[in-house]
Amino acid sequence: MPDPVPLRRDDPTRIGGHELTARLGEGGQGVVYLGRSPSGAAVAVKVLRADLPRDQAARDRFVREVSAAARVATFCTAQVIETGVDEHGPFIVSEYIDGPTLAAAVGRDGPRTGAALLRLAVGTVTALVAIHRAGIVHRDFKPANVLLGADGPRVIDFGVAKALDATTTLTSAVTGTPAYLTPEQLSGEPAGPAADMFAWAGTMLFAATGRAPFGADGLPAVFHRIMTAEPDLTALEEPLRGVVAACLAKAPSARPSAGQVLMRLLGEEAQDTGGAEGERAPEGSAPDVLEQDRDAPAGRPSSGDGAGREVSPGDVPVREIPARKGKAHRRRVPVLAAGTAVLVLAGAGYLTAQVAAGQGRGPGPRVTSSGSPAASSGSAAVPSGVAVAPATRAYTLPGSAITVHEGDGDPIRLTSYGLGDGARVYVRAGLTGRFTPATGYLAYAMSPGGRRALGIDALYGADGSSTVSVVDRPGGPAATIAIARAPVYPAFPQWSPDGTRALVTLNEATGGTAKGYGYAIIDPARKKARVVRVRDSGVGRWSYFWRGDGRAVGTWASGAGEVRWYALDGAAAGTLPGLGGPLTVDGEDLSPSGLHFLSRCPGAAGEICVWTADGRPSARFAFPADRVIGWYDETRIAAWRRKGEGYEAVVVDLGGRVSRVLATAGAAEYKATVLRYTRTG
Structure with missing residues (x-):
């Protein structure tokens, strides 16, 4: 001065x-x-x-x-x-x-x-x-x-x-x-x-x-x-x-x-x-400061749905997992702007590219004593699906030039999206209503069927805790749940297959960088969160996702081409090695049945592999996808591909055949936009 x-x-x-x-x-x-x-x-x-x-x-x-x-x-x-x-x-x-x-x-x-x-x-x-x-x-x-x-x-x-x-x-x-x-x-x-x-x-x-x-x-x-x-x-x-x-x-x-x-x-x-997400601005305006209800708890952004009970940090148990012994894997953690009073960079892929992996609704993955998948008698066949529903309407998303093509018979429906790398989040009124700005949230994900939603709050609580909001829809109250104290913050909300619990990936901002911290399991009914710190070697570059039975979560180990599973209390629950590498997935990692997940095929550029719950190969097809929106149904995925000067999101089956366009976007908006779809049933 x-x-x-x-x-x-x-x-x-x-x-x-x-x-x-x-x-x-x-x-x-x-x-x-x-x-x-x-x-x-x-x-x-x-x-x-x-x-x-x-x-x-x-x-x-x-x-x-x-x-x-x-x-x-x-x-x-x-x-x-x-x-x-x-x-x-x-x-x-x-x-x-x-x-x-x-x-x-x-x-x-x-x-x-x-x-x-x-x-x-x-x-x-x-x-x-x-x-x-x-x-x-x-x-x-x-x-x-x-x-x-x-x-x-x-x-x-x-x-x-x-x-x-x-x-x-x-x-x-x-x-x-x-x-x-x-x-x-x-x-x-x-x-x-x-x-x-x-x-x-x-x-x-x-x-x-x-x-x-x-x-x-x-x-x-x-x-x-x-x-x-x-x-x-x-x-x-x-x-x-x-x-x-x-x-x-x-x-x-x-x-x-x-x-x-x-x-x-x-x-x-x-x-x-994923760039930086900024303030939430309604279409046609750009307010500089998030509005808060004067009666809302300090530090909690207003949702307009009423105030909920905030859980104190004492209600947030933390379990630490000791570091995995053995050879350490190199991991590339993006260097991010960070401080102790702000949630940092979360956007397309939320800090790190999100990956697809899953587990069937039966027992955990079969792993041999040598750490390799148990031998299988052959590929598990992917069942044939019904015809893709035709698009019955097209509309432009508010605040953008992205065009969405939607059909009444679609098994998934666009329910929220983030623009400008999450600088603005828009939320749909139910599964078919209009999109409106969701001020105060960094991300917003609806549960299957649209009954509930989980929002990553943009503000820390008055006590320095990062928080999430569970919203009962439509028009119900919102409950704020404390997760962990700064500089630990949540990202990439995901609902369990049955919609009864939610999962967020935790990262820690320190010294101008951000690194993986672990995950949190959220119980909306009890308004509580269980925080698990993971010190496993090679883990932290990729986000966490649900296993198909809802009894464990997994993440990719950087450079190892394997998925590691953890029980909800943090205990090790198995490993699936030899899967190639992770794909960037913006939404659902698992197929609707929870029996299949995706990866980049080992040793083959431009090919996508489909795996069963216990790591057996199920399908393999060529498709030039840098990002996957998620699963359309059990036999098809929704993924982005280049189209002229821009990109289009399409429905593609597990043989690589495209059947319908879901959305189109220019190159800049494609890179800075996350479309979050919700399964309708």
């Missing part, structure tokens, strides 16, 4: 219990002071220059809006400590970062280059991942809002623009700094997470050149270039040049999410991480 200067005669000396000792700066939004908290810690106190209405409801709304910033992880952001309104106006108290702004540092020392520029890019986009994960859009990302602290860059002032815009007369119709506005803002459209990515790209270009991305020679000229021109990116090197170019796309839907950018900068494929 700028060097402190003495207080002026008319400056306040105390705000919200914090003593003010000096001025740090002044801008269009207000004055920033250096302060001392009651404990003696240095803090930054921003007093906003806002014409706030006098009625208490407006003041309460302002505090509620701006307090959302406190949900953001402190990793690469300045922690918000307190917000409020007193006789001096609305104020925000945050962590004091002793360092210059990026704007000042570049003006003093010149542009950033090489590793220093890349570190700046990684740190600032990590901050945006955390901000978007908390359901906030910055809306004023710029060099002056990036502080260069001793421990790296920190982003400040997130969420302030929305709070002022919603409750005061300070801001105009277009909020933000002119040089870093987006085409959609200049067109009068709402600013969502994609607007932050455009401003982030411009800020990185400023850091590399010392110049505003679209010039500084008068607003009409700058605005014209924002709308029509492409800036010169020759000062940037790869991989930064490519991601900056993508983020400067004129259309918001064409820009990558913060999570995708982070993965590309770290050398990972964006589809491996």
Whole structure:
């Protein structure tokens, strides 16, 4: 921050219990002071220059809006400590970062280059991942809002623009700094997470050149270039040049999410991480902060279905599994932005690509003493199915250009989807109703038949616990269940075959990375969760899934080509080796009977293998699928394939024959969208 200067005669000396000792700066939004908290810690106190209405409801709304910033992880952001309104106006108290702004540092020392520029890019986009994960859009990302602290860059002032815009007369119709506005803002459209990515790209270009991305020679000229021109990116090197170019796309839907950018900068494929999920925004708008019911439990996003009982951490038993002895397998865990107060990267595949595997409804898998599958007398035949139901209607999903083709006789029905790598989640009213935004959830999965739903909550509870919500449908109450304390968080909800229990994969954010932690079994009737920590060697890269009998869960062991089963209490329950490799599956891993699952065929690219519960080969067919939606029925799957410049989801039988199109999507939306289907019966 700028060097402190003495207080002026008319400056306040105390705000919200914090003593003010000096001025740090002044801008269009207000004055920033250096302060001392009651404990003696240095803090930054921003007093906003806002014409706030006098009625208490407006003041309460302002505090509620701006307090959302406190949900953001402190990793690469300045922690918000307190917000409020007193006789001096609305104020925000945050962590004091002793360092210059990026704007000042570049003006003093010149542009950033090489590793220093890349570190700046990684740190600032990590901050945006955390901000978007908390359901906030910055809306004023710029060099002056990036502080260069001793421990790296920190982003400040997130969420302030929305709070002022919603409750005061300070801001105009277009909020933000002119040089870093987006085409959609200049067109009068709402600013969502994609607007932050455009401003982030411009800020990185400023850091590399010392110049505003679209010039500084008068607003009409700058605005014209924002709308029509492409800036010169020759000062940037790869991989930064490519991601900056993508983020400067004129259309918001064409820009990558913060999570995708982070993965590309770290050398990972964006589809491996699913990108970053951000706030939930209704169609046609992009609210910057998740709304909460004032009567809802603290930290629980409003679902509109009523408050449920929150389980205390003491009700969440944890069982740890000792590490598997023997040779350790290398595993590639994506490096993610993370903190202790925010759920991080969960999207297409939820942190890691989801895989298909299962177990029959009979006894556990047969394993020989040598660890190989028991010999079989031949392939288990896959039964023939009935004809595929024809599509009777086609519609475009709200908030997207994806077209869905649906038939009245379909055994599965699209019931939720996430756009922009989960930045917005939409939920269907039952199995046939309209789709509406589901604010407050990172993911949402309906149980078979649509009786219940499980939502991964976007917010941690007031006690720091990650939570899920079990929703009785249609229109029933929602019960919030604590899972584990931060930095452990749930992802990829799945219902048991009988719909009586649910499963979530647990990951742990630590030191800027995320690694596998284990799983949790959720009992909706008792409003409890059993957390199992898995320390097994090679496990943690892939998510967990149900066995067909509902008495165990499994996961793939990285590099081993095998599925390992665990009982619901965490005890080892068998291994299926020699299966090839996992496929990315967005929905159901098991066939409807629970008797079959899929994999990439051992030693054969572009082929899918079908296995029985005990690991015997059942079918093998060629199909160019990078992602599988799930099982359509017992003899067919739903999978994506490339079609022209985009992709289409099709029904394909276990001989590789396509019978119907389920959905079509452009390349960008295919990569950033998860379609979750529910079995109708």
